Amino acid sequence: MNEIRLIVDSSSNETEQTNRNLKVVPLKINLAGKDFVDDNKIDLPSFLEELSQTTEAGKTACPSLQDWLDALEGAEKAIIVTMTSGLSGTYASAMQARDIYCEQNPTSKVIVVDSRSAGPELSIILERIEELLQEELRFVDLEERIAQIRTKTHLLFILQSLHNLAVSGRVSPAIVKLASLLHINVIGQASKEGTLEQLAKARGSKKAVKELVKQMKLEGYHGGRVIIDHCENKVDSERIRDLLIEEFPSAQILIRKTRGLCSFYAEQGGIMVGFES
Numbered sequence: 001m002n003e004i005r006l007i008v009d010s011s012s013n014e015t016e017q018t019n020r021n022l023k024v025v026p027l028k029i030n031l032a033g034k035d036f037v038d039d040n041k042i043d044l045p046s047f048l049e050e051l052s053q054t055t056e057a058g059k060t061a062c063p064s065l066q067d068w069l070d071a072l073e074g075a076e077k078a079i080i081v082t083m084t085s086g087l088s089g090t091y092a093s094a095m096q097a098r099d100i101y102c103e104q105n106p107t108s109k110v111i112v113v114d115s116r117s118a119g120p121e122l123s124i125i126l127e128r129i130e131e132l133l134q135e136e137l138r139f140v141d142l143e144e145r146i147a148q149i150r151t152k153t154h155l156l157f158i159l160q161s162l163h164n165l166a167v168s169g170r171v172s173p174a175i176v177k178l179a180s181l182l183h184i185n186v187i188g189q190a191s192k193e194g195t196l197e198q199l200a201k202a203r204g205s206k207k208a209v210k211e212l213v214k215q216m217k218l219e220g221y222h223g224g225r226v227i228i229d230h231c232e233n234k235v236d237s238e239r240i241r242d243l244l245i246e247e248f249p250s251a252q253i254l255i256r257k258t259r260g261l262c263s264f265y266a267e268q269g270g271i272m273v274g275f276e277s
């Protein structure tokens with residue numbers, strides 16, 4: 001096990017793993033007056049049930065300063081990877097926590113990475129960081145190497161509903177208008193700035209899946225690592241996997257379920273695909 005602690009927020013759809021020295025800091029979701037903490041104790045089936053039933057607008061909150069400080073507690077060296085600063089205060093609160101932690105623990109070193117993304121792209125960045133750590137680089141050189149990794153990682157998504165993104169003001173009105181049309185899937189990507197950028201639209205999920213695979217190749221995908229996270233859409237996730245395997249038989253593809261935060265924003269049927277070019 002590496003002695004550098006790795007910390008991500010729950011938008012990564014990761015859960016805590018002591019054998020990877022990995023901690024996950026939860027975001028919070030308020031749905032129909034109920035508070036959900038997006039940690040490994042969240043009851044996902046009842047959360048998803050609540051999500052599909054409620055007509056009230058829910059809301060989310062980024063981790064507090066204290067949440068980050070708790071995750072850092074006792075670490076001599078740590079690398080934090082957060083979701084995009086373009087849509088959330090998560091990165092800002094992690095930066096604040098780093099400053100306080102390093103002031104209180106002058107020998108400690110903490111790197112904070114703004115993924116400018118969410119979901120499975122964070123997991124791919126994390127896997128590559130774990131590989132870097134095997135190289136036993138100097139801690140000061142890690143930041144630059146991580147920046148290099150990030151030029152090759154991407155996130156594409158298919159959304160069937162943009163309701164929660166729209167209500168919280170996290171997507172442009174033009175995209176929302178389009179997605180409100182029946183059976184229209186929006187295919188998009190995490191932009192360079194870490195916001196939602198629409199690439200295409202498709203009527204019906206089969207076409208959406210094909211479009212997504214096409215967009216992956218346009219982004220330079222050629223058989224590398226893929227992680228597909230879905231909110232109750234195993235069928236289309238497997239379709240994406242099968243299309244990729246057909247063309248890139250040795251591709252390493254993992255399918256997972258979104259946890260609370262990404263389920264809330266990607267909504268039922270939503271798919272997020274993290275990959276490397």
Ligand code: X90
Binds near residue numbers: 062084117119261265
């Ligand atoms: O309350 C908060 O600070 C959390 C805000 C989260 C906002 C968006 C999360 C999006 C998750 C949607 C599809 C992919 C979007 C990619 C954007 C870079 C899932």
